Amino acid sequence: MAPPNGSAAQAPRRPRARKAAPAPAAVEQVDTSFLETLLGYNTRRAWLVVSEVFQQRMAPFALRPVDLSVLSLVGRNPGITSRQLCATLGILPPNLVGLVSALEKRGLISRSPHPHDGRAVGLHLTAEGARLTGEAERTASQLEADIANRLAPSEQRTLLRLLQKIYQRDGS
Amino acid sequence: MAPPNGSAAQAPRRPRARKAAPAPAAVEQVDTSFLETLLGYNTRRAWLVVSEVFQQRMAPFALRPVDLSVLSLVGRNPGITSRQLCATLGILPPNLVGLVSALEKRGLISRSPHPHDGRAVGLHLTAEGARLTGEAERTASQLEADIANRLAPSEQRTLLRLLQKIYQRDGS
DNA sequence: TATTGTTATACTCTATAACTATA
DNA sequence: TATAGTTATAGAGTATAACAATA
Numbered sequence: 384m385a386p387p388n389g390s391a392a393q394a395p396r397r398p399r400a401r402k403a404a405p406a407p408a409a410v411e412q413v414d415t416s417f418l419e420t421l422l423g424y425n426t427r428r429a430w431l432v433v434s435e436v437f438q439q440r441m442a443p444f445a446l447r448p449v450d451l452s453v454l455s456l457v458g459r460n461p462g463i464t465s466r467q468l469c470a471t472l473g474i475l476p477p478n479l480v481g482l483v484s485a486l487e488k489r490g491l492i493s494r495s496p497h498p499h500d501g502r503a504v505g506l507h508l509t510a511e512g513a514r515l516t517g518e519a520e521r522t523a524s525q526l527e528a529d530i531a532n533r534l535a536p537s538e539q540r541t542l543l544r545l546l547q548k549i550y551q552r553d554g555s
Numbered sequence: 556m557a558p559p560n561g562s563a564a565q566a567p568r569r570p571r572a573r574k575a576a577p578a579p580a581a582v583e584q585v586d587t588s589f590l591e592t593l594l595g596y597n598t599r600r601a602w603l604v605v606s607e608v609f610q611q612r613m614a615p616f617a618l619r620p621v622d623l624s625v626l627s628l629v630g631r632n633p634g635i636t637s638r639q640l641c642a643t644l645g646i647l648p649p650n651l652v653g654l655v656s657a658l659e660k661r662g663l664i665s666r667s668p669h670p671h672d673g674r675a676v677g678l679h680l681t682a683e684g685a686r687l688t689g690e691a692e693r694t695a696s697q698l699e700a701d702i703a704n705r706l707a708p709s710e711q712r713t714l715l716r717l718l719q720k721i722y723q724r725d726g727s
Numbered sequence: 728t729a730t731t732g733t734t735a736t737a738c739t740c741t742a743t744a745a746c747t748a749t750a
Numbered sequence: 751t752a753t754a755g756t757t758a759t760a761g762a763g764t765a766t767a768a769c770a771a772t773a
Contacts, residue, residue, distance in 0.1 A: 426601050
């Protein structure tokens with residue numbers, strides 16, 4: 384799980400072109416220069432680090448990242464519907480059903496009729512749900528602060544802003 | 556799949572605290588302010604955008620992101636072992652077996668004995684593998700450039716650098 | 728004894744089709 | 751007819767245990 388990278392990657396050029404020579408040489412240091420130019424590779428690697436630390440620190444709450452996302456959205460948007468949760472988080476409706484049911488069985492969220500749409504159901508946090516969500520949010524913020532302390536405060540703000548520019552105002 | 560966000564998120568504060576009041580009001584605009592402060596949330600959302608475009612543009616090559624990663628690493632590190640690929644990409648050995656076998660069946664990579672370790676097997680690109688990998692790498696670079704053009708060139712370099720600072724020199 | 732590569736397998740995550748009830 | 755929520759199910763991704771061959 385520990386990638387032994389160390390090269391300061393820049394461009395995807397590789398001057399040393401070998402002519403299919405079967406020279407039996409072992410690879411010592413792995414050259415990841417091209418991959419490190421890819422946004423997808425870098426975001427995935429960064430996410431792996433964050434999600435691993437998340438799993439460790441949030442274990443006492445028994446909440447996955449997606450669980451905290453749902454609880455946080457329900458807490459800040461009382462009466463939000465499953466459909467709105469799906470659209471906001473990029474989850475497909477069938478995959479949200481079990482998630483919400485589990486949180487309801489744990490007594491963290493409750494369902495109530497939607498004001499003017501008999502098909503929809505509004506979601507709310509219970510008192511216990513609000514308490515646990517608040518504590519979990521504080522833990523998550525601290526957790527991410529500990530990771531982001533490798534960056535200067537201005538760099539932290541910049542990173543979030545640039546990531547948001549990548550995925551916001553975009554549908555495909 | 557299209558998240559209708561629009562708020563300029565900053566801090567996880569929410570002044571409007573409701574006392575468990577069952578006021579039946581529908582949610583119009585979803586407040587994602589807290590989630591947008593989380594590095595994990597932002598990296599995942601950005602990755603979803605990149606991976607979706609990747610899937611579209613790379614369809615002609617029938618390569619997933621992880622396939623291109625393997626081909627690129629084998630191309631730049633002739634004789635690299637499965638174990639080294641796993642360590643570099645964060646893949647578990649059992650999950651790499653089928654991946655490498657598939658690329659071998661497609662005639663893109665070949666196996667050769669390791670110079671001084673009878674257990675290990677060195678991986679190499681075939682002529683066809685090198686051709687396809689080169690073309691796929693150029694397509695991937697263009698694809699990501701098109702996504703990153705929402706950012707200024709200096710911002711693009713900054714984003715990659717900050718992401719790398721998050722996941723590099725880290726094992727847990 | 729430790730490591731490489733492998734098989735088998737289980738668990739999670741994600742995606743599609745189809746149904747119901749409301750609009 | 752279109753949408754919200756749901757069920758069933760299939761597929762992809764990820765995880766552990768255990769084995770043979772080699773170090």
